Amino acid sequence: xxxxxxxxxxxxxxxxxxxxxxxxxxxxxxxxxxxxxxxxxxxxxxxxxxxxxxxxxxxxxxxxxxxxxxxxxxxxxxxxxxxxxxxxxxxxxxxxxxxxxxxxxxxxxxxxxxxxxxxxxxxxxxxxxxxxxxxxxxxxxxxxxxxxxxxxxxxxxxxxxxxxxxxxxxxxxxxxxxxxxxxxxxxxxxxxxxxxxxxxxxxxxxxxxxxxxxxxxxxxxxxxxxxxxxxxxxxxxxxxxxxxxxxxxxxxxxxxxxxxxxxxxxxxxxxxxxxxxxxxxxxxxxxxxxxxxxxxxxxxxxxxxxxxxxxxxxxxxxxxxxxxxxxxxxxxxxxxxxxxxxxxxxxxxxxxxxxxxxxxxxxxxxxxxxxxxxxxxxxxxxxxxxxxxxxxxxxxxxxxxxxxxxxxxxxxxxxxxxxxxx
Amino acid sequence: xxxxxxxxxxxxxxxxxxxxxxxxxxxxxxxxxxxxxxxxxxxxxxxxxxxxxxxxxxxxxxxxxxxxxxxxxxxxxxxxxxxxxxxxxxxxxxxxxxxxxxxxxxxxxxxxxxxxxxxxxxxxxxxxxxxxxxxxxxxxxxxxxxxxxxxxxxxxxxxxxxxxxxxxxxxxxxxxxxxxxxxxxxxxxxxxxxxxxxxxxxxxxxxxxxxxxxxxxxxxxxxxxxxxxxxxxxxxxxxxxxxxxxxxxxxxxxxxxxxx
Numbered sequence: 001x002x003x004x005x006x007x008x009x010x011x012x013x014x015x016x017x018x019x020x021x022x023x024x025x026x027x028x029x030x031x032x033x034x035x036x037x038x039x040x041x042x043x044x045x046x047x048x049x050x051x052x053x054x055x056x057x058x059x060x061x062x063x064x065x066x067x068x069x070x071x072x073x074x075x076x077x078x079x080x081x082x083x084x085x086x087x088x089x090x091x092x093x094x095x096x097x098x099x100x101x102x103x104x105x106x107x108x109x110x111x112x113x114x115x116x117x118x119x120x121x122x123x124x125x126x127x128x129x130x131x132x133x134x135x136x137x138x139x140x141x142x143x144x145x146x147x148x149x150x151x152x153x154x155x156x157x158x159x160x161x162x163x164x165x166x167x168x169x170x171x172x173x174x175x176x177x178x179x180x181x182x183x184x185x186x187x188x189x190x191x192x193x194x195x196x197x198x199x200x201x202x203x204x205x206x207x208x209x210x211x212x213x214x215x216x217x218x219x220x221x222x223x224x225x226x227x228x229x230x231x232x233x234x235x236x237x238x239x240x241x242x243x244x245x246x247x248x249x250x251x252x253x254x255x256x257x258x259x260x261x262x263x264x265x266x267x268x269x270x271x272x273x274x275x276x277x278x279x280x281x282x283x284x285x286x287x288x289x290x291x292x293x294x295x296x297x298x299x300x301x302x303x304x305x306x307x308x309x310x311x312x313x314x315x316x317x318x319x320x321x322x323x324x325x326x327x328x329x330x331x332x333x334x335x336x337x338x339x340x341x342x343x344x345x346x347x348x349x350x351x352x353x354x355x356x357x358x359x360x361x362x363x364x365x366x367x368x369x370x371x372x373x374x375x376x377x378x379x380x381x382x383x384x385x386x387x388x389x390x391x392x393x394x395x396x397x398x399x400x401x402x403x404x405x406x407x408x409x410x411x412x413x414x415x416x417x418x419x420x421x422x
Numbered sequence: 423x424x425x426x427x428x429x430x431x432x433x434x435x436x437x438x439x440x441x442x443x444x445x446x447x448x449x450x451x452x453x454x455x456x457x458x459x460x461x462x463x464x465x466x467x468x469x470x471x472x473x474x475x476x477x478x479x480x481x482x483x484x485x486x487x488x489x490x491x492x493x494x495x496x497x498x499x500x501x502x503x504x505x506x507x508x509x510x511x512x513x514x515x516x517x518x519x520x521x522x523x524x525x526x527x528x529x530x531x532x533x534x535x536x537x538x539x540x541x542x543x544x545x546x547x548x549x550x551x552x553x554x555x556x557x558x559x560x561x562x563x564x565x566x567x568x569x570x571x572x573x574x575x576x577x578x579x580x581x582x583x584x585x586x587x588x589x590x591x592x593x594x595x596x597x598x599x600x601x602x603x604x605x606x607x608x609x610x611x612x613x614x615x616x617x618x619x620x621x622x623x624x625x626x627x628x629x630x631x632x633x634x635x636x637x638x639x640x641x642x643x644x645x646x647x648x649x650x651x652x653x654x655x656x657x658x659x660x661x662x663x664x665x666x667x668x669x670x671x672x673x674x675x676x677x678x679x680x681x682x
Contacts, residue, residue: 010490088520134635138543145551149523152555156516156562168559175555195635 008121016129020104028265029066035319036065042323070258078254081158088157093252093259096150100266103143105129106136107273108198110304111283114297124294127304128198137185137195140274141178144229148174150263151238155248166247169330170231170238176337177228177235183345184222187215187352188278201282205291210281214376216383217348219279221341226271228337231264232318234325237333272314276307280314283307344386351382436594439478444587446471450511451579476503495535502528510576515561519554526550540635 006014033048040047051064080089110127117123133139148171155167188211189195192203204210212219228235239247246252249260276282283289283303295303328336355375362371449468480496505525512518526549533542576582642650 088516133539135539135543138540138547142543142546142551145547145555148551148555149520149558152558152562153520164562168563171555171559175552178551 008118012121012125013129016127020109020129021101023109024101024104024266024269025262027269028262029070031265031269031315032069033062033065034316035322037062038316038319039323042320073258074255076254078256081160081251083159084251085157085159088153089251090256092150092154092157093256093263095153096147096263097259097266099143099146099150100263100270103140103266103270106133106139106197107270108201108277108282109273110307111198111201111289111295111300112293113300114295126198131198133196135195136197137189137200140197140270141182141185144267144270145174145178147263147267150260151248154252154260158248158251160251162244162246163248163250166238166244166250169244170248173228173231173235173237173333173337176334177225177341180221180337180341180345181225181229183342183349184218184225185278187211187218187345187348190349190352190356191215197277201277201284202291202293204281205284205289208284208286208291209372209376210279210284212279212281215279215348215352215379217344217379217386218352220383221345221348222279223275224336224341226275227318227321228333230267230271230318232268233322234328235333236327237330268315268318269311272311272318275314276310280310282310340390344390347382347386348379351379355379435478435482437591439475439482440587440591440594442471442478443475443590444583446475447507447510447586448579448583450507451576451583452511452513453575453579472507476500491535495532498528498531498535500528501525502532510582515564516558519558519561523550523554526554540638 037047039045047062048065049062050059051062051068052058052060053064054067080086106128108126108128112124112126115123116125130136130139151174152167152171155163155165155170158164188200191211191214192200194200194203200211231238238244239249244250249257252260283306284291285306289299289303289306355378359371359375362374365371366374446468449464449471480500502525505521505523505528508521509518509525512521526545530542530545530550533539533545
């Protein structure tokens, strides 16, 4: 093989990158339209329905809106305030977008293609940019923690107190919710025995039990944590418009603002991908896709369509939640992360570990179907126990009074007593 | 390994690279005003020497397989080295932290190129993703009104540069001295031996042979179980200690306020 010409594997990877980036950017544009439609539907409005094909009167239900929105924001004046730290101000949006896109190197967007028979290209070709990466889940985790830099630096470099507060809030929130997110991931990784996301989907397809059913507690913890990681309502404190103008991107305008907004949308899409792949069976649907490693062209398309449909469903759920829930307060957010989600995630992890450890023993005693039922019953028992305990023990989330942690030693109280004595 | 594959003529080149790197670091380190006998030419001279050192190191190093591998390796190691040097040279603490993050990303890239995927990604997760974000957090909150004097100058630029140079020279020569097969006392057991001696069933051995990550896990939680558990316990104790210190501080402050 000539060293200068790229190998078929490289060409395949480049083609996949092209398809993925093009698909993601188009999807992000149209998901904005979908979000506006859903918002309008929830609020009993009509929503954007006028922009159709340019220079004609054809409206097409407003499907031309993303083009108009995109052109508008790109053509806006790209104003750089004089008080910013220029290098980091320019680098932050690029960094966050690059990290959000690079995550998709390890995320499969379908099953596999049928054998193509191209020399030098190992068959079957997976719908995955980096099939050789053994640590896919960790890669996703690492790059989503890099995205924190974009937010933190954008807020700091803006040299604006609202932007800085937004950046601080956001990074504290992201760091705090990475832990329950990781615990949710670990349960799935433990059950599937692999860090590769395509293997995790295969494991669910082979057993027929999606991990949302096998690990309900882990699913809830992961779902809540991924809402927080994507900074969607009820966790959108980083850019709470009523308090912080626009949060960490207050000082940005034009195309750099667009980069931030696209990166945020990509975070939501990533979260939807992960929820579907890790807990909702990926491309698997009972009685439709089967679980064979080899597929026909129709089978590959059906699997791709099922995966996309599930992801769209999760994204619609994200958008409906946005219009159904009020925002958390910051202390409620942190209480939820450290006092509720962390213990629940640990309980889920221990349950999964116990189930997986004793599964061979159970199969020996009860047969394979009996063992399957016990392996389902234990996590569900833990789910209800965990739910009740968390509900009984956690501090009330609506209590607005200041928290007195040190009772008798509290400064104000003893000061008041001193005054009374005097 | 490097020396075994190199013609002997590169040793002076490596020595020159190390020396010029040391001088460049000394020139570039932020100095107190008044000690400048080179004036504004100091930075330029340091940059030239640094680039020369990097070029010599790149030229003397061992070639990897393909052109793509070679190019990626050179780029990520350049990022790591330049990031590391810029971390100590920069005056602003926030920029230092960013450069350090870049250096870590370069190191992670080198590990990925060499096939140590878990180590590479774990470096990003643990250092760049968690520890350094905390650093940045504190740095950004600490000095809202400009830099403190102790951030603007390096305390012992000469000694620091010499220490770095000596470390670099030692590492270069000791890595260069390693022959293709190390002495029997220090042989690392091969993977096949480790799998064969580990008390696992045949199916497990097959699974281990297929997946390097599973092998790493088996090593960590088999042979090094005690060390892993001890490290975990140590971290837990440190966590509890930190919380104890913080809450005692709060109690003490509350008592002081109450008493006054």
